[in-house]
Amino acid sequence: MGKKRKVPQMNASSSADIAFMLLIFFLITTSMDTDQGLPRRLPPPVPKDQKKNEALDIKKRNLLVVLINSNNQVLCGTDYIDIKNLKDKVKEFIDNPNNDPSLPEKVEVDVPFFGKQMVTKNHVISLQNDRGTQYAAYISVQNELVRAYNELRDGISKKKFGKAFADLNDDQQTAVQMIYKQNISEAEPKNYGGAKK
Amino acid sequence: MGKFSKAGGREMPELNTSSLPDLVFAFLFFIMMVTTIREVTLKVEFHAPAATELQKLEKKSLVTFLYIGKPTQEYVAKMGSETRLQLNDKFAEVSEIQDYIAQEKSSMKEEDQPYMTVSIKADKDTKMGVITDVKQALREAYALKISYSARKAQN
Numbered sequence: 001m002g003k004k005r006k007v008p009q010m011n012a013s014s015s016a017d018i019a020f021m022l023l024i025f026f027l028i029t030t031s032m033d034t035d036q037g038l039p040r041r042l043p044p045p046v047p048k049d050q051k052k053n054e055a056l057d058i059k060k061r062n063l064l065v066v067l068i069n070s071n072n073q074v075l076c077g078t079d080y081i082d083i084k085n086l087k088d089k090v091k092e093f094i095d096n097p098n099n100d101p102s103l104p105e106k107v108e109v110d111v112p113f114f115g116k117q118m119v120t121k122n123h124v125i126s127l128q129n130d131r132g133t134q135y136a137a138y139i140s141v142q143n144e145l146v147r148a149y150n151e152l153r154d155g156i157s158k159k160k161f162g163k164a165f166a167d168l169n170d171d172q173q174t175a176v177q178m179i180y181k182q183n184i185s186e187a188e189p190k191n192y193g194g195a196k197k
Numbered sequence: 198m199g200k201f202s203k204a205g206g207r208e209m210p211e212l213n214t215s216s217l218p219d220l221v222f223a224f225l226f227f228i229m230m231v232t233t234i235r236e237v238t239l240k241v242e243f244h245a246p247a248a249t250e251l252q253k254l255e256k257k258s259l260v261t262f263l264y265i266g267k268p269t270q271e272y273v274a275k276m277g278s279e280t281r282l283q284l285n286d287k288f289a290e291v292s293e294i295q296d297y298i299a300q301e302k303s304s305m306k307e308e309d310q311p312y313m314t315v316s317i318k319a320d321k322d323t324k325m326g327v328i329t330d331v332k333q334a335l336r337e338a339y340a341l342k343i344s345y346s347a348r349k350a351q352n
Contacts (some may be wrong), residue, residue, distance in 0.1 A: 016214065019221035026228055035260065035316055037344035045336045063212040068325075079267040088211055110243030135319050138328070143248040150250055186332070 042179040061105045062122045064093045070132030113175045124183045152180045241266035243320035247350035261301045266320035293331045298338040318346040
């Protein structure tokens, strides 16, 4: 018995397979679907003792009312409008390229990277809906509004930095956001056009 | 020279794979940490509306979900076919939202509380009346960051 004997090693080659199986199991079962959506900020609650009409201190030219009735028809300003045309109308309203007196007034704002800019700073898009409006219609209108902003921001980003808005760094993004500030107000609920609950 | 090139004298050294399971386990734990398993059994049916300008919700641990839709088949008998609200695992009324939000908020870290986001997952045929009520309740509860959940539209 002079020979040395090796201690038999445990065969660990299959434990890799076991670990892989566990890994694959978890990869499949965990919900990796990232939730996507349209982010919005709600206004803080109105204090109970405050009168309702106090907040309505907006000049008429700065206000664009988008209204969706219970039949999902869209009223933009004073006319019924097809949802496909809504984006361009909103873009024109936000940008006011020709300094039209019926469109939002322009205020001079000092923006980093851009210098002094004439900006429609006080514009407000007021989105109103009926209690009977379909949610999908509401979302598609919201989507068009956001798209109008995104296209304007992309346009100016391309012109100034040669990149899309999403590819800019944080400082540049805030600068662009200062020029096209997103002002969508989701109004206090009201009833329009014979709501059926 | 022949001394060194003796055929069959030595075995080809095997690649040491004993650390491979450890590597895979480390990866496994990483995956288990970053994914949150949300075990919510949906009691309402919803098909999210489609949109194009979507943004991803950043931190999943800061997101609270509200489901709005019609009850699924098995609950129709009990709850009727009217649009209902689901908080976590149970049906709820709009008036219960405030308590629920307060409860969710208190379970978060204090520095995270302002970043709390409520994701509204509503069916596309829901009437806006319900959504408006929910929005008002969220405002009262100071959960001001919301996100309308939607899926990517195919163009």
